Amino acid sequence: MTxxxxxxxxxxxxxxxxxxxxxxxxxNCDGANRDELLPALADVDAVLVRSATKMDAEAIxxxxxxxxxxxxxxxxxxxxxxxxxxxxxxxxxxxxxxxxSAAELAVGLLxxxxxNIAPANEALKNGAWKRSKYGGVELLEKKVGVVGxxxxxxxxxxxxxxxxxxxxxxxxxxxxxxxxxLGARLVPLDELLAESDxxxxxxxxxxxxLGLIGKEALGKVKPTVRIINAxxxxxxxxxxxxxxxxxGRVAGAGIDVFAKEPTTESPLFEFESVVVTxxxxxxxxxxxxxxxxxxxxxxxxxxxxxxxPDA
Ligand code: MLT
Numbered sequence: 261m262t263x264x265x266x267x268x269x270x271x272x273x274x275x276x277x278x279x280x281x282x283x284x285x286x287x288n289c290d291g292a293n294r295d296e297l298l299p300a301l302a303d304v305d306a307v308l309v310r311s312a313t314k315m316d317a318e319a320i321x322x323x324x325x326x327x328x329x330x331x332x333x334x335x336x337x338x339x340x341x342x343x344x345x346x347x348x349x350x351x352x353x354x355x356x357x358x359x360x361s362a363a364e365l366a367v368g369l370l371x372x373x374x375x376n377i378a379p380a381n382e383a384l385k386n387g388a389w390k391r392s393k394y395g396g397v398e399l400l401e402k403k404v405g406v407v408g409x410x411x412x413x414x415x416x417x418x419x420x421x422x423x424x425x426x427x428x429x430x431x432x433x434x435x436x437x438x439x440x441x442l443g444a445r446l447v448p449l450d451e452l453l454a455e456s457d458x459x460x461x462x463x464x465x466x467x468x469x470l471g472l473i474g475k476e477a478l479g480k481v482k483p484t485v486r487i488i489n490a491x492x493x494x495x496x497x498x499x500x501x502x503x504x505x506x507x508g509r510v511a512g513a514g515i516d517v518f519a520k521e522p523t524t525e526s527p528l529f530e531f532e533s534v535v536v537t538x539x540x541x542x543x544x545x546x547x548x549x550x551x552x553x554x555x556x557x558x559x560x561x562x563x564x565x566x567x568x569p570d571a
Pocket of ligand 1: 310542
């Protein structure tokens, strides 16, 4: 009997393969390379992706036998869910797999921007011992504005409260009471922008959130503010942020995600006060293992004709 075919289109934790077990034919391809992806999809039953593989209408149409698209991560923004639904293809993800890793990276970027860790590291390794140039600011008693107070935003807030920060939160879907229980003050976005010493974004990418922290929002912040985005590229407008940095209207930024990915170019790369990483929020051993195992289990259930429970 032939085994159902599972295509792994991005690098996933070895635990993913173990969790899939022996009942499938496993194939691999580079999902970011369309010339490889489209033919590789032709006869597969399931495809496993992270964020680099665009499972758009064209890719779904190329996969005549496809039953499941599994995204080993939180969001679904690289999967055309309506096209999948129309084609009768189930879409699953791992919504809690990497929330801790994403929150920890956001905190890391925030600390890096507060203390100039990245440029000081680079200068010292290049032979310059510059103590006065790389002075920073403390977090204690500073205000952090958390834009998007869902699972990741809440974990970030919990961690930053440990540093003695005051947490302001903006989220139209969270009540003031719930935010209060978590030690945050729910405020309108304009108030958060005007009052925060640090702003960290934890929103999904949607037509409403795209460019939310753009020219207009950046016109309302303190010139000492530092902005963190470890959520999705494009929510913080890179051009508008670069302009604000150039004009001294923003003090620094920590950016893990970009409007176009992968990329080696951004207007933000020219600033020493900006620390950047290549979409590493979910890139820890633990998160990758959790994500891989979760989606492997969903694929097993779906291809076995069983109900896939909500994660
Ligand atoms: C996520 O959505 O969970 C991550 O962006 C996944 C990834 O890093 O590929």
